[in-house]
Amino acid sequence: MRSVDELVAWVDGCGGAAHSRSIAAAGFTMHVVRTAIALGVLERVRRSWLVGPGCDPARRTAATAGGRLTCLSAASALGLWTPHHDDVHVAVEPTASRVRAPGVRLHWGGGPAPTSPTQTAEPLVNVLFHVARCVPLADAAAVWESALRSGRTDRYVLERVQWGSGRARRLAEVASLLSDSGIETHFLHLMHGIGVTVAQQVWVDGHPLDGLIGDRLAIQLDGFAHHQASDRRRDLRADARLALRGFTVLRFDYHQVLFEPDYVTATVTDAVAQGLHRQPLASRRWAFSRR
Secondary structure, rough: OHHHHHHHHHHHOOEEEEEEEHHHHOOOOOOHHHHHHHHHHOOOEOOOOEEEOOOOOHHHHHOOOOOOHHHHHHHOOOOOOOOOOOEEEOOOOOOOOOOOOEEEEEEEOOOOOOOOOOOOOOHHHHHHHHHHHHHHHHHHHHHHHHHHHHHOOOOHHHHHHOOOOOHHHHHHHHHHOOOOHHHHHHHHHHHOOOOOOOEEEEEOEEHHHHHHHOOOOEEEEOOOOOOHHHHHHHHHHHHHOOOOOEEEEEEEEEEHHHHHHHHHHHHHHHHHHHOOOOOOHHHHHHHHHHO
């Protein structure tokens, strides 16, 4: 007979939460389960769900709700880029109670991939499905692109999935591998909204630009990570080199792109209105005279 210690280790290997049917299928008896609960090494949070002391809080919440971790919560657990979110996103069966618990966002719609009531988390395809339907399009695109960049999925696979959702189908069609961060995706959506075309990952002076508008308006975007002093000096040197080569550099950080979009679009609009995206007139005349 399998021991209590083996049961605790097995539950821990399942992410810290397990359904009683899965526990029985793994060969653990009810006596071992009851002993583990009595010893306090496992806790029954719902009739059919048990969790260990090391269970991630979000997964524990999902087990308590009788569902599977999904959407932004599951994406975050997979290490994907996600926008800030406080609620735990849980996928439940269509027949589940629709009474919402504080801090829990329930998803009743089924995704394209099959699931079992004993699973503690949704498969990635379903996670992306729920993300597409749950959050603003720019946020959803950033999460999808993070999944592509991390190698957890392939855009050709996503294009073949029978999504059953117009938003998910659209994301499968347009998801790009060009953006290095979710911030870039947001910026592209902002520019599309004001009719500005941005070339991505353009190399100038041996260094990549996050975006280039026209010939001379360089865009650099700073992500979430706090820059060390050495990183800041590197960025300043790169900006100076670009300025000496006739480029105007606009640098935005993640807070501005996500939470001050009007400032970002107004700044770019003013720069374009001033012709800063064009090659200087003197340079164009010089180039013309040489021809």
